[in-house]
Amino acid sequence: MNNFSDALISSGDNVSFWIDTTPIISFKKPEGSAKTEVLIIGGGIAGLTTAYLLSKAGKKVIVVEDGFIGSGETGRTTAHLSNALDDRYYYLERIFGKEAAGLAAESHTAAIDEIEKIIRTEHIDCAFRRVNGYLFLHPSDKEENLDKELEASQRAGLSTILLPKIPTMAGGSDQRCIVFPNQAQFHILQYLSGLAKAIIRYGGIIYTEAHAENITKEGATVNGFAFRADHIVVATNSPVNDVLKMHTKQHAYRSYVIAGKIRKGLLPYALWWDTGDMDSKWVSQPYHYARVAEYDSENDLLIVGGEDHKTGQGDEESLSESARYDKLEAWTRERFPMLGDLSYRWSGQIIEPVDSLGFMGKNPGDENIYIITGDSGNGMTHATLGGMIITDSIRGIPNRWQELYSPSRITLSTAIDFLKEAGNMAVQYMDWIGTPDLQNIADLEPGQGGVLSHGIRKIAVYRDYDNKLSAFNAVCPHLGCIVQWNNDEKSFDCPCHGSRFTHEGKVVNGPSIENLRKIRIT
Structure with missing residues (x-):
């Protein structure tokens, strides 16, 4: 055992x-x-x-x-299987050219087919099914961009179509959407x-x-x-x-997910995405994404994600992790009012390439x-x-x-996006001289962590539910940024390159391969 x-x-x-x-x-x-x-x-x-x-x-x-x-x-x-890429096809055409955009569509279509082939060959029971995907505008986006994406996706070889409304979504009767047929989902x-x-x-x-x-x-x-x-x-x-x-070519983002029960039959098995917040401070322009998963004999599970921010930098929007879940729930209930009580919430790390x-x-x-x-x-x-x-x-x-x-x-x-991301990364090293988020260890509640200064040193501390203190060097072993406390996942996250460490200092996300170094404190 x-x-x-x-x-x-x-x-x-x-x-x-x-x-x-x-x-x-x-x-x-x-x-x-x-x-x-x-x-x-x-x-x-x-x-x-x-x-x-x-x-x-x-x-x-x-x-x-x-x-x-x-x-x-x-x-x-959230286990979407899709050739509807989260960066639009008209954007890929501009960056890489029409032929490359077609290859991107072809390759992601082939990846879905490969997954289906493996499931059938190896007889894997994982709730795989083909579904439709619906792409609709974020309120900050322009109507013309939906038309541009329809035309670009069709040039890329996809059989997309435009609908005058978003099926099965509250408030969707006066919103157009692009249907991406033959998408898929499974239990990962x-x-x-x-x-x-x-x-x-x-x-x-x-x-x-x-x-x-x-x-x-x-x-x-x-x-x-x-x-x-x-x-x-x-x-x-x-x-x-x-x-x-x-x-230098990619950057780590944190994305949030909620899931709650819905009665079977109230929503089809499908994928939904909006086009992303064009006014966001983040280069990645965070978007919302939703799907329905099998749950039990009476209920399905509606799974919705979004409210992204750069890893270790959630405080730059003055929005706590719990507030992000609240925003995500409000967005979901407005569009899917059949959602019951939430059963799950979690977050995940997404690596965003600049191009x-x-x-x-x-x-x-x-x-x-x-x-x-x-x-x-x-x-x-x-x-x-x-x-x-x-x-x-x-x-x-x-x-x-x-x-x-x-x-x-x-x-x-x-190059412009590269410089924005590089500049953001460079600014994070100012944490060496900035005001720490914790002034005194005595202020630390059980189950909480933070970073404090001791002379020129930065110390990451955590108090467990038995009131025991743990302390670590707050310098990320990868390239020397100061880690930040993630109160939602109870981890110390690096705002430069996305390395993450448990409240015990153990590395759980690269690029660091080393743990935070323990420090003895009194």
Whole structure:
């Protein structure tokens, strides 16, 4: 029997619907050194998809996961499967050209098809179904942009149509929307459970509670053991093998989710999205997204997300985490009044590439190290694409989408957004001289944390419900930003590159691979 006492079932204090309704997916810990063809670091959908495709093709594969399968950001998704990208097709045409926008549509469509094929081949029971998706305007957006998106999506090869109203949404009778047909949804952790079983059947090996560090072209150190491989795939949401290169091209955002019961039959199984807040201070222009999931014999679950902000920077809008959930609930009840009491709330980490498309392929400067990152708002299809592209690369098979998603690409036409994000990141280092959020440890309530100054030092402190204090160096081990307290998920979050640490100082999100250093205080 595995001892789960030192591991986390999720990268936050709140538990998602997916995690709550799936047994922990665990395997044994490493017991010695290992040698394999492909070492995959990360046990979310990106890592397991890559491992599945490679092991099915006859490659020797080892997967190592720091926690349990799906305990990272995969388990905190809303599990939309969509070719309606969260950055509009007319925007992609402007940045990359019409041909590239068509490839983006084609690739995400193929990713949905690949997921469906895997489910059928491996007989995975994960509530997969094809559904319609409805894109409608945010109040801050212009009507003409909906027309632009319709035309651009059709040029990209999608069979989109325009409707004069939004089906089944209150207040939608006088709002136009674009229908994206043949989208899909599923239960993500049930899918991962099936993928993991298939990987084992095809000869792959999976280790959980297996922390990888010292990642090089030779392999990695896993729980102190040497794991050697011909190819290394880093599938950890944010790359943990890179100090700076990729983190100038993408930025971490926090997104919030609520879920509540609705009587079966009141809403169809479908996906809904608005086009995003054009007036937002954030480059990513946060949007709302909704879907319906199967729950029990009498009820379904309405799952709605949004109210994003840059990780560790929620206070810049003077809006607490609880207030964001309240705003999300108000938005939902206005449009879906059949929503009952809330059953779940959680948040997740989204990595937003400045030019809108994910990064999948060889890590810049490396010949045998691959990365999958930059999921944007389409993590399920992005991750699946990453597995498909990297599998082809390792097998020496040409892939028509490889160049589009290359981590080495440079997109000069997004220079303004790049400078905005870079400037925002630079400002966060002012926390070294700014006023801390906590003046005195005595002010700290049980279950609360914060950052205080002691001379020139910054100290992260947490008081548990037994009134015991824990203290850590508040400097993120990645590149020296000062972490911020996340009162919702009970974590310390880095506002520069999105590393996150539990209230015990343990790293749960990269790019940092090191824990916060403990400090003894009186």
